[in-house]
Every structure is written in C-alpha cells, then in structure tokens.
Amino acid sequence: MSEPTVDVTLMVNGAPHEVTLPPRRLLSDALRHDLGLTGTHVGCEHGVCGCCTVLLDGEPVRSCLTFAVAARGAAITTVEGLNPADGSLHPVQQAFADCHGLQCGFCTPGFLMTTCGLLAENPDPDEDEVREGIAGNLCRCTGYQNIVAAVHRAAELVSEAEEPVPAVDRPVRSAGLRADPGKAEGSGR
Numbered sequence: 720m721s722e723p724t725v726d727v728t729l730m731v732n733g734a735p736h737e738v739t740l741p742p743r744r745l746l747s748d749a750l751r752h753d754l755g756l757t758g759t760h761v762g763c764e765h766g767v768c769g770c771c772t773v774l775l776d777g778e779p780v781r782s783c784l785t786f787a788v789a790a791r792g793a794a795i796t797t798v799e800g801l802n803p804a805d806g807s808l809h810p811v812q813q814a815f816a817d818c819h820g821l822q823c824g825f826c827t828p829g830f831l832m833t834t835c836g837l838l839a840e841n842p843d844p845d846e847d848e849v850r851e852g853i854a855g856n857l858c859r860c861t862g863y864q865n866i867v868a869a870v871h872r873a874a875e876l877v878s879e880a881e882e883p884v885p886a887v888d889r890p891v892r893s894a895g896l897r898a899d900p901g902k903a904e905g906s907g908r
C-alpha cells in the first residue's frame with residue numbers, strides 16, 4: 720500500500736513551492752530532496768549538531784526535527800536565501816570568510832543561519848552571548864575560536880550596512896498563519 724501524501728505549499732526564500740509529500744517528511748529532507756536546496760546540510764539527523772538549522776519566520780530551528788507540513792504558512796529561510804542578487808556575500812557570510820570561520824564547511828550553513836537568528840535578536844552580543852548563541856552548533860574542524868570571531872565581525876558588518884540585511888534586519892515574517900506553530904520543534908539555540 721502506498722504511503723499517504725499531502726499537498727503543501729512551502730514558502731522558501733520568498734518563493735512558494737508546491738510539493739506533495741508524506742506527512743512525516745522532515746523539513747530537511749523536503750528542502751534537500753523535494754526542492755533541491757542542498758545548502759541545508761544534514762549531519763546527526765537527531766537535533767544535536769545544528770548543521771541543518773534554517774529560519775522559520777526568522778527563528779532558527781533544526782530542520783531535521785521539524786516536519787515539512789509544520790512549516791506550512793511560515794517563511795522559511797535557508798542559506799541559499801542569504802546571497803544578494805548581485806552575487807556578493809551576505810554580511811554574515813563575509814564575516815565567516817574574513818575570520819576564516821570555516822574549514823571543511825559542513826557545519827557552516829547551520830552556523831550562518833544561527834548567527835542570523837542571534838543577531839536578529841541581539842545586534843551586539845558580548846563574548847558570552849556569542850558563545851551561548853552558537854552553543855547548539857557543532858564544528859569538528861575549527862576549534863570555534865574563529866567562528867566566535869566571525870560572529871563578532873558579522874555584528875560589525877551588519878551594523879555598518881547601509882541597507883537592511885536579509886534574515887537579520889527585521890526577519891521576514893510570513894503573511895499567513897502557520898498551521899500549527901507549536902509543532903515547530905528544535906530551536907537552534
């Protein structure tokens with residue numbers, strides 16, 4: 720017997736995507752496999768590493784702990800949504816490049832999205848706040864020093880930006896209500 724499916728419209732990086740998927744399809748799998756947005760990485764698949772972090776109505780969530788149907792009606796922002804149309808780097812990406820905040824890069828999409836969520840809440844975090852803010856993301860390469868420096872640098876670049884910074888300044892809010900906001904699991908922090 721074939722698995723039942725549901726039709727869902729996912730609003731990802733400002734564009735609607737109509738998909739038909741099983742109710743238990745994870746948001747991480749829907750993004751990567753149904754929409755081809757492979758910038759969202761999947762590591763542990765059970766909420767530990769944070770590399771699958773995306774923004775849901777501006778809030779970091781672990782997409783491996785969130786059902787895709789629970790994101791119906793929400794504004795989903797993935798790492799692909801950070802890049803400006805002119806091909807330049809988003810300030811948070813620029814900061815990670817400036818500070819060598821990555822090596823293999825596997826964890827980086829999650830750190831970028833977590834940093835966006837952190838700076839949206841707290842534009843000028845101190846050292847403890849930065850470390851606490853990224854505590855839910857694991858990196859197996861860098862030793863974290865450069866990532867911490869990158870978050871501070873990102874705060875500087877965002878504060879210096881002349882235009883609103885996507886995913887940081889006034890995070891995108893969805894026009895409609897989410898079907899069940901209480902089911903969006905796994906805060907990225």
Ligand code: FES
Nearest residue numbers: 762764766769783
């Ligand atoms: S893949 Fe590790 S928290 Fe989601």
Ligand code: FES
Nearest residue numbers: 822823858859860
């Ligand atoms: S840069 Fe390799 S896991 Fe973080």
